[in-house]
Amino acid sequence: MSDDAAAANVVRGRIRFQDDQEMTMRLCPELKQFYQDHSLDVSKLTTSSSLSSPWRFVRLNPRFDTTETLELLRKELVDHVIDKNKNHTTTIAATATRTEQEPLAVPWLDSCWAFYALPGSFSLASSTCYRSGRIYGMDISSGAGIAALLTNVHDQKTATTNTTTTSSDDKTEIRVLDLCTCPGLKLLTMADYFYQMSASTTSNKSTKVKVVGVDINSSRMDKCKAIVQKYWVDSASPHQSSAGGTANNDVVVQLHLADGTTFGGPAYDTEESLVFDSRVAIEERGERGERKRLNKSARARHRKRLRQIANVEGMRPETNGDDDTVTNTNPSFIEKFDYVLVDAECSTDGSFKHIRERIKAEHDSSTTVHQEENRLLTDQAKLADLVALQKKLIESGFRLLKPGGSMVYSTCSLSEEQNEKVVSWLLETKKDAFLIPIHFPSIMQSEFVTEGTLKGTVRFYPNLVDDTTSEPTLLGDGFFASKLGKCIGASYEQ
Numbered sequence: 001m002s003d004d005a006a007a008a009n010v011v012r013g014r015i016r017f018q019d020d021q022e023m024t025m026r027l028c029p030e031l032k033q034f035y036q037d038h039s040l041d042v043s044k045l046t047t048s049s050s051l052s053s054p055w056r057f058v059r060l061n062p063r064f065d066t067t068e069t070l071e072l073l074r075k076e077l078v079d080h081v082i083d084k085n086k087n088h089t090t091t092i093a094a095t096a097t098r099t100e101q102e103p104l105a106v107p108w109l110d111s112c113w114a115f116y117a118l119p120g121s122f123s124l125a126s127s128t129c130y131r132s133g134r135i136y137g138m139d140i141s142s143g144a145g146i147a148a149l150l151t152n153v154h155d156q157k158t159a160t161t162n163t164t165t166t167s168s169d170d171k172t173e174i175r176v177l178d179l180c181t182c183p184g185l186k187l188l189t190m191a192d193y194f195y196q197m198s199a200s201t202t203s204n205k206s207t208k209v210k211v212v213g214v215d216i217n218s219s220r221m222d223k224c225k226a227i228v229q230k231y232w233v234d235s236a237s238p239h240q241s242s243a244g245g246t247a248n249n250d251v252v253v254q255l256h257l258a259d260g261t262t263f264g265g266p267a268y269d270t271e272e273s274l275v276f277d278s279r280v281a282i283e284e285r286g287e288r289g290e291r292k293r294l295n296k297s298a299r300a301r302h303r304k305r306l307r308q309i310a311n312v313e314g315m316r317p318e319t320n321g322d323d324d325t326v327t328n329t330n331p332s333f334i335e336k337f338d339y340v341l342v343d344a345e346c347s348t349d350g351s352f353k354h355i356r357e358r359i360k361a362e363h364d365s366s367t368t369v370h371q372e373e374n375r376l377l378t379d380q381a382k383l384a385d386l387v388a389l390q391k392k393l394i395e396s397g398f399r400l401l402k403p404g405g406s407m408v409y410s411t412c413s414l415s416e417e418q419n420e421k422v423v424s425w426l427l428e429t430k431k432d433a434f435l436i437p438i439h440f441p442s443i444m445q446s447e448f449v450t451e452g453t454l455k456g457t458v459r460f461y462p463n464l465v466d467d468t469t470s471e472p473t474l475l476g477d478g479f480f481a482s483k484l485g486k487c488i489g490a491s492y493e494q
């Protein structure tokens, strides 16, 4: 075997090299060292175009008929294959594999999450299903993080029919917080999960769910608002909406433009931060019949309505339950949450898109943003600032978690400093915090999904293996996830 051929072999967590690429690009030495230190053998990298997943993952929007969406997707995939093969004389049936023509259900995640894999070459931007909001583009590793947060059983092979832990009949509201929410794909996954639960419930007593997203970045928040509305989170279904049907008020989505490290604290002003509420969007759509750009007076009414909601629900001093006296030196002024996601700002070094951009940045002086990102990994002072922010975010998320609730801390970094060490820090500083093991039995035997260096956490390494076989495993991007619980009551074992 030649050296190049040997390099093309994939071992755990390593990037696949293609020896037919002419141009070899190299990372700056520090960055190269970083990846080597984190199990990514990047001694030689090919052109940026080769550094991508064989798969593109999508999730189906439950507000549309899923059989219909899958049928439409199938047609789009066939067109895609025709397009790819149009310069070849052989027939499509002879050249296209099943995996190219079928949306493939991800076998290792419960089907309630509706994740499908499409060929990596399929363009979402030109897909009608995507443009009409029938499918979301979302990596499967991120999906696994949400499954870990909202369910106890994470793996398809062991999942039972009822995976929810939340549909207790005597509970009136489930509260979910996404502390770093933009652009909002995980927020939508959570809202959709509860939407499906409420749509399928047979109980007369409906469970109300509030999903609250927080982010500090205003341009990302604008994008998030657009995404939330694109996917009809503020409606039962696009068909029902255009036909004047009922909207879904059981799952409310709220967005706050705010600093997650102080959100809900004493000096915190909900009235200022609330920028979207799905109930207001539903009311406005009811008045106007369809979504249009708001004019000046409509914008003023919109602000007023949001303020009214914020006033009613916002600055509510919490009751002095015995749970808070121990954990909370910074009492919260909003009701606490059953589920908290802290998908923290990170150095993004596990993500395909960012790795690609990083490599380009090292060779192209015009891409200064990504050169700056590269420095995040190699400049110790910048890394320390980032870790300090992550600690504040995880601490804030834990402060806002109800005793008995669950929280996921995740990043798309492979760095221990930003992952296991942040979680260990929280466990050491909060006496009522404990780790809940995340387990995906069928894939954790694969070379790309392992337990983290902290027992019970999980690491997904970016999967660049061309596993487009008849029974592919379907793994995605680099990701780290940990699940934490909060003890109930003041007297607990340390």
Ligand SMILES: C[S@@+](CC[C@H](N)C(=O)[O-])C[C@H]1O[C@@H](n2cnc3c(N)ncnc32)[C@H](O)[C@@H]1O
Binding pocket: 179, 180, 181, 182, 183, 184, 185, 186, 187, 214, 215, 216, 217, 220, 258, 259, 260, 261, 343, 344, 345, 346
């Ligand atoms: C990894 S991204 C989140 C991705 C998002 N969870 C999703 O699935 O679409 C991290 C986000 O954290 C936000 N962020 C950074 N510092 C923050 C802070 N102090 N408070 C709230 N959000 C913050 C960034 O603006 C960014 O949108």
